[in-house]
Amino acid sequence: MGCLEMELLQLRYFLVTAQYQHMTKAADFLHIAQPALSQSIKRLEKELGVSLFIRSGRNIRLSDEGILLAEKLEPVMKTLDEIPGELTHAAEMAARTIKLSILSASEMITDIVILYKERCPEVNFQLSQKIDNKDWDIRVSTVIPDQNAKTNHTVLKEEIYLAVPIDSPFAEKDSIHLEEVHDASFICHDRTKPFSILTTSWCMSCGFEPKIVFESDSPSTVRDLIGAGMGVAFWPAYSWGQQRSSKVKLLHITHPNCTRQIYVAQKKEKSSSPIKNDFYNYITAYLNDLQSL
Incomplete structure (x- = not known):
């Protein structure tokens, strides 16, 4: 169907034109030539098989079909516009999140997490006590880390x-x-x-x-x-x-x-996270202090 061939840019041009209901003003806002905007609207109308604007000389107004399309597109375009910000936020959250697998010494490790959160409140933790969990950044257990695995451990x-x-x-x-x-x-x-x-x-x-x-x-x-x-x-x-x-x-x-023996292992990563490194070093220092008492 033609609607599957619609370009995102065409739809943005249509919404701006629908807002101004004036080709020249819409073209000025979009920083494109008015003939280029007119051609884009005409291609969209051809793909959809309907007239989106009623033209009267230099004046235009939305047709019934144009009103319907604008109503449908506005929430969709709003969602699309929000995606980059949401992706950036998700990436920032992931960078501030430490996936911690606690298979041993849960009481002590919980205390360490609480102390670290007081020091770095912006850091988030995902805690797991599932033995078969493979998705971790740092793991505390009594199992010797696999020597072939890419980990640091203390x-x-x-x-x-x-x-x-x-x-x-x-x-x-x-x-x-x-x-x-x-x-x-x-x-x-x-x-x-x-x-x-x-x-x-x-x-x-x-x-x-x-x-x-x-x-x-x-x-x-x-x-x-x-x-x-x-x-x-x-x-x-x-x-x-x-x-x-x-x-x-x-x-x-x-x-x-x-x-x-309690082992604290940290997965080695190509792009090492400063926050994960800092928490691993924090645990290591805490354990070293315990053993020196």
């Missing part, structure tokens, strides 16, 4: 303590062999999570399977349940923050070696 070595009730006989100690708690009740993470799988493997290496009485991913819930004498739990040195409850004591585990 490592936090984290000691895992055993948290016990303060009125427990275990609290008389400062350190403990994991075998000593083989009969204790354990409060743990969701057993399908990497942290629980890791801590269970430590127990199994000492000849016992932990007797789990409750599962929770909330450090405050775990802390409160330990304080209430419900059981003992593994407590990451950094990931869950400091343990401030007077009802709970943290013990060093002398055997087995209860530590884990």
